Amino acid sequence: MRVFPTTAALAAGLALGASAVAVTAQAAHGLNREGIQHVLLISIDGMHSVDFINCAQGVASVNNGIPYCPHLAELREHGVDYLDSNTSRPSDSFPGLMSIVSGGLPRSLGVYYDVAYDRSLAPPAVTTGNGLSAGNCTPGQFPGTTTEYEEGIDIKQGLVNGGAPGAGLTDGTAASIDPQRLVRDPAHGCAPVYPWNFVRLNTIFSVIHQAGGYAAWSDKHPAYASVSGPQSGPPVNLPHNLDDFYAPEINSNVVGLPEVATPTGVHCDQVQDPNADLTAWTNSFVNIQCYDQLKVNGILNQIDGWNHNRSARAPVPNIFGMNFQAVSVGQKLIEPAVGVGGYTDASGTPNPALVNEIQYVDATIGQFAAELRKRGLHDSTLIVITAKHGQSPIDTARYVGITPAGPVTTSPSQIIDSCLPDSESNAGNQIGPTEDDVSLLWLRSTCDAAMEAALIESSSPTSNNAAGVGQIFYGPAITQLFNAPGLPPKGDPRTPDIVVTSNVGVTYSGSTAKHAEHGGFAHDDTNVMLLISHPSLERRTVTVPVATTQVAPTILKALGLPPASLQGVQIEGTAVLPGTPWSE
DSSP states (O other), X not given: OOOOOOSHHHHHHHHHTTOOOOOSOOOOOOOOSSSOOEEEEEEETTOOHHHHHHHHHOBTTBGGGOOSOHHHHHHHTTEEEEEEEEOOSSOOHHHHHHHHHXXXXXXXXXXXXXXXXXXXXXXXXXXXXXXXXXXXOOTTOOOOEEEEOSGGGBSSTTSTTTTOTTOOTTOOOXXXXXXXXXXXXXXXXXXXXXXXXXXXXXXXXXHHHHTTOOBEEEOSXXXXXGGGOOOOSSOTTSOTTOSEEEOOOTTSOOOOOTTOBOTTSOBOSSOSOTTSOTTOGXXXXXXXXXXXXXXXXXXXXXXXXXXTTSSSBOOOOSEEEEEEOHHHHHHHBEETTTEEOSBSSTTOOBOHHHHHHHHHHHHHHHHHHHHHHHTTOSTTEEEEEEOSOOOBOSSGGGOEEOOTTSSOOOOHHHHTGGGSOGGGOTXXXXXXXXXXXXXXXXXXXXXXXXXXXXHHHHHSOGGGOTTOEEEEEETHHHXXXXXXXXXXXXXXXXXXXXEEEEOTTEEOSOOSSBSOBOOSSSHHHHEEEEEEEOTTOOOXXXXXXXXGGGHHHHHHHHTTOOGGGSHHHHHHOOOOOTTSGGGO
């Protein structure tokens, strides 16, 4: 039987060739007993550097020229601000998040998108909520399958709690994951592959937890318990390295949230935007704020010395945080009879809907800062604010979706659909291809990447680019970015055969409810804000390029733990962020 490992050993071997590199974590030193003892990590999904510049210094045509993120601006006064910070490529939420917390990139993480493909795994036992069809799994046989790590693996994705047995209305956790809807590993008896074992590298949560610290995280899907990192031993169905994990499902049906109110005055006990599409919180500029406030309240509870739902006393976490979705919605949503998000020009001047979302997020940052001061934790807490991904295009006028009238009438996956596996095919009546403003293409074993790339090329000439193709990566161009595609020992089962990046503004999703997306390689996709703040820091702006992968080793160094405890640091040599005391 051929075994296809899904651990860091595969990542190291494929990334570094014949080089012998140890990827086992170094023995973790003890956490700080003085100085910085807690790190609050925040991802404001979609937030570009230019968004932070504009809101912190003010824009003449917005808010009467007065800065509209005063709490973020205040944190900057004792912080290091990075203007050229870049997230993972692809810039999807899943690899974007895992890069931040592991110090590794997709080639070593094995994470390319929340819906991607693995040539060595088998379909789930039960069809997922988003249509990844159930299939057979035979130990030792490796058919390949689309991999899904989003709302489709929830027990009941229509519920905010994801269907977790016995859970309260909003209490989505790792218990919300249905193991029957997880892809399976034929190399290990067809066991379901939980999100934390799908990733190949350990994380700051695992290092801190194993050093005796308390680790907590909150995010938009139960699947994002992946931040716990790989583990062995029972119980396999719970993330060992997260002491407190909270993930109300964002793509659930919108309901009233008793006793939830935002700091900007929105009371969420009843649905605030009942005329919106109520099948997901992201369909409304107002409802998304109520959703995000659930996680905000969880963080405030943790600062106060409770777990996220205040059901039990708990230590204040040494590492904790959450992601915000409000700004991302404010950037891309077109809400009928309400308005549109996005920008008014190429310089990033936000329209009123986006301003409102930024002001909401900023007000909650103010809540965090005030609660830390109230509890005497201000001086012992490092605050790190960044984003999993950006959003493209900033210049909303450049947005181009697929329409029958053109100019973009097709996508790369449609051009070569006959060479896509059934679960990736447009014609397979399944979950379909991985395309937003990027196209990731995994091919049938009988098809040749060079021939299919040539077909895409010939179908999208510069003079009549019906597929909006910007660049095509395959062959050596793929191996410059990622491990070689294929099956071990010659290739990585998760690497796409072809990656197509679209022209700026072109989106392949087919959605008429958005005029921006992420996932691609463009500047607006990958450039994000990054701010490290602590009362001991002097204000500094760093202009050299940095990566969000550098957040992870910086956090460990600040807590007194060795960055090389991270396998991603060992494999890729990820450095601590410059301009901080921990880089010296």
